Amino acid sequence: MVNMLSTVATVANEIVNSEPVIVRGACPHDCPDTCSMLITVEAGQATAVQGNPDHPYTKGTLCGKVNDYLDRVYSPQRILYPMRRVGAKGSGEFERISWTAALDEIAYRFNQIIREYGAQAILPCSYAGHEGLLNGINVGDAFFNRLGASISERTFCISSTSLAYLMTCGPSHGTDPDTFSHSQYIILWGCNALSTNVHLWSFIQAARKNGAKLVVIDPVKTRTAKQADWHLPIRPGTDGALALGLMQVMIQENLIDADYVEHYTIGYTELKDRASEYSPEKVSALTGIPAADIVQLAREYATTQPSVIRLGVALEKQAGGGQGVRAICCLPALVGAWRYLGGGLLQSPMWPFPIKWERLHHAEFIQPGTRVLNQWQLGATLTGETHLDPPIKALFVYNCNPVTQNPEQEKVIAGLEQEDLFTVVSEQFLTDTADYADILLPATTQIENLDLMFSWGHTYLTLNMPAIAPLGEAVSNTELFRRLAAKMGFADECFQLGDEEIALGLMDWSAPVLQGIDMAKLKQDGYAKLKIDPVPHATGNFPTATGKCEFLSSMAIDSNYVLPVFRQGYTEFQPGAPVDPLPTFIPPFAVGAELETARYALNLLAAKPHTFINSCFANLPKHRRLEGAPTVLIHPQDAAQRGIVNGQLVQVFNDLGSFQIQAEVTDVVQPGVIAAAIGHWRKLSASASTLNAATAATFADLGHTAAVGGTLVEVAAITSGLVSTVGTD
Numbered sequence: 001m002v003n004m005l006s007t008v009a010t011v012a013n014e015i016v017n018s019e020p021v022i023v024r025g026a027c028p029h030d031c032p033d034t035c036s037m038l039i040t041v042e043a044g045q046a047t048a049v050q051g052n053p054d055h056p057y058t059k060g061t062l063c064g065k066v067n068d069y070l071d072r073v074y075s076p077q078r079i080l081y082p083m084r085r086v087g088a089k090g091s092g093e094f095e096r097i098s099w100t101a102a103l104d105e106i107a108y109r110f111n112q113i114i115r116e117y118g119a120q121a122i123l124p125c126s127y128a129g130h131e132g133l134l135n136g137i138n139v140g141d142a143f144f145n146r147l148g149a150s151i152s153e154r155t156f157c158i159s160s161t162s163l164a165y166l167m168t169c170g171p172s173h174g175t176d177p178d179t180f181s182h183s184q185y186i187i188l189w190g191c192n193a194l195s196t197n198v199h200l201w202s203f204i205q206a207a208r209k210n211g212a213k214l215v216v217i218d219p220v221k222t223r224t225a226k227q228a229d230w231h232l233p234i235r236p237g238t239d240g241a242l243a244l245g246l247m248q249v250m251i252q253e254n255l256i257d258a259d260y261v262e263h264y265t266i267g268y269t270e271l272k273d274r275a276s277e278y279s280p281e282k283v284s285a286l287t288g289i290p291a292a293d294i295v296q297l298a299r300e301y302a303t304t305q306p307s308v309i310r311l312g313v314a315l316e317k318q319a320g321g322g323q324g325v326r327a328i329c330c331l332p333a334l335v336g337a338w339r340y341l342g343g344g345l346l347q348s349p350m351w352p353f354p355i356k357w358e359r360l361h362h363a364e365f366i367q368p369g370t371r372v373l374n375q376w377q378l379g380a381t382l383t384g385e386t387h388l389d390p391p392i393k394a395l396f397v398y399n400c401n402p403v404t405q406n407p408e409q410e411k412v413i414a415g416l417e418q419e420d421l422f423t424v425v426s427e428q429f430l431t432d433t434a435d436y437a438d439i440l441l442p443a444t445t446q447i448e449n450l451d452l453m454f455s456w457g458h459t460y461l462t463l464n465m466p467a468i469a470p471l472g473e474a475v476s477n478t479e480l481f482r483r484l485a486a487k488m489g490f491a492d493e494c495f496q497l498g499d500e501e502i503a504l505g506l507m508d509w510s511a512p513v514l515q516g517i518d519m520a521k522l523k524q525d526g527y528a529k530l531k532i533d534p535v536p537h538a539t540g541n542f543p544t545a546t547g548k549c550e551f552l553s554s555m556a557i558d559s560n561y562v563l564p565v566f567r568q569g570y571t572e573f574q575p576g577a578p579v580d581p582l583p584t585f586i587p588p589f590a591v592g593a594e595l596e597t598a599r600y601a602l603n604l605l606a607a608k609p610h611t612f613i614n615s616c617f618a619n620l621p622k623h624r625r626l627e628g629a630p631t632v633l634i635h636p637q638d639a640a641q642r643g644i645v646n647g648q649l650v651q652v653f654n655d656l657g658s659f660q661i662q663a664e665v666t667d668v669v670q671p672g673v674i675a676a677a678i679g680h681w682r683k684l685s686a687s688a689s690t691l692n693a694a695t696a697a698t699f700a701d702l703g704h705t706a707a708v709g710g711t712l713v714e715v716a717a718i719t720s721g722l723v724s725t726v727g728t729d
């Protein structure tokens, strides 16, 4: 029944009887840095985890989130055995069972549901809790497609940004982050690098030592913005207006690189017309940035080369976030920044990794007409609000924690509470979502499994070798789906492969970017840099339909204004909404004077935490102590209007729901904007709900991203007490 030929076990067993060894690994978490790690193993126990000092990008350091990774691996809170629910749904009460019993029950319930409702009543649910090619977001695709389950559309992150970038520049790696030290003008646009892209910082600092200026455009004065030479606090959701305003100044003042524009771009005339609608004064009214600053930024950006823009992810989570990113992606070509080493734009350098996505997704198993259900809308999907036929009767969760991370938290919980929903969760810890499992399965941590890691923040391929044997009865995700496939009687070849065979089959090793790179080299060094051009667009060569940087998008035109939607993890497209082929400004939900009369007058921003990675680590005592109590940042003016003082417990609410949180009165946020970190666990918070109780699953303009950055709320003081749940476990 169980395929025991796991490479994980084989390698780990060799290690058990050896002298202390160093095993090369890679951080698996949802972070662009994908750090190369070294794990020290003695007598089968991991005794140290550190960064690999040889790695040219991550340079031997791990961030504070992962530094003490062994606290996670050996945490007494780990789930180490299969379990069955014995208490009420959500109670977190389970009893240990065997793997045989767990697989029997899953197969029995799946088959029962398939007989009664059809296989599409089963829905997988996964995201970036693990970013490995083997154990990550797509590891269950073959199994669920073979089963005939509903397809989960996973557009949680960078789907809108990626689509906007692809429409403009094509699948190019853009500016190699290794070359940022050559830049002279660096704009971090919606990117809090010191918290979320920390290894880029040393390259930025090297550039600054050479005279580069660092500009941060962000609604919040983040810890990165505090370190910048110039922080431009922008009103949330107005980035596209700013980019169009910069264009107008550059065009009017003849600051564009006319030769580059003529030879390597398409649609300049139309873009010029569009930009003419955005004067600095108009843009100032929209963005809150003084007109003089907009003019200064345009002049400096255009005339200081090499200039480079690092795009963050949060921009997309606004009503017009995709088109905003489109406008920003046009800027480097307008000023000819792509000509230079260290110039251009970095969205995600993941595109050149020669991954055989089809071998992850296994679309050949998908039956025509199989429905696609977007993950943002999980709450409505589970509760039946969307009147699905058949309704969802089984949910299989791995690599994600939707109770904490999805919008419309109350709907997600209401869905999970349904007695006739059969829920399986594969996890390392008893998360807010795992509490609702009927069957709970133990998952390995990264040092217990093999994986091959691409990166969405640098251009190194990294191999993660298993350092120790799986703890307890935990299994890798690859092994989990081998076991499930065997139990369901799937004999297809893809379910018979061992981990190293899977890894070998996932890359096109003959691709020019992998010249001289093979598994042996990866085993020896742990990583290898892709053979890419460090100045990819010095003379155009954009991998678009026209070969040019497309101000006017041929993707939009060729699709007769029906754009494909980027689906996270693989580039399969499906019809989406009509899209303007020119970058345009779409106002955010929370905009300007409307806020003054709105029922909910504050724009809630969900920020990535500094100490957690999404909701990972948010249960570990040290991380909770370091992160501190959940707080909402509120401007003194807004606080005074509501009688709120620093440290006070407040209620944040709108029509969707509410949560309680400690107020931090500070001018790092603008009037009208409040911000709180996402990731705190609901069951460890002051109230029975967290930030996502107040966010909606309304789609933004591109890529089926939800516009959660436009959430409108009110805040009310409820007590003078402080939140006191931090560090109590």
Ligand code: SF4
Pocket (backbone or CB within 6 Å): 027, 028, 029, 031, 032, 033, 034, 035, 061, 062, 063, 064, 065, 066, 067, 198, 199, 613
């Ligand atoms: S979370 Fe990011 S910065 Fe931290 S160790 Fe992992 S990859 Fe590196």
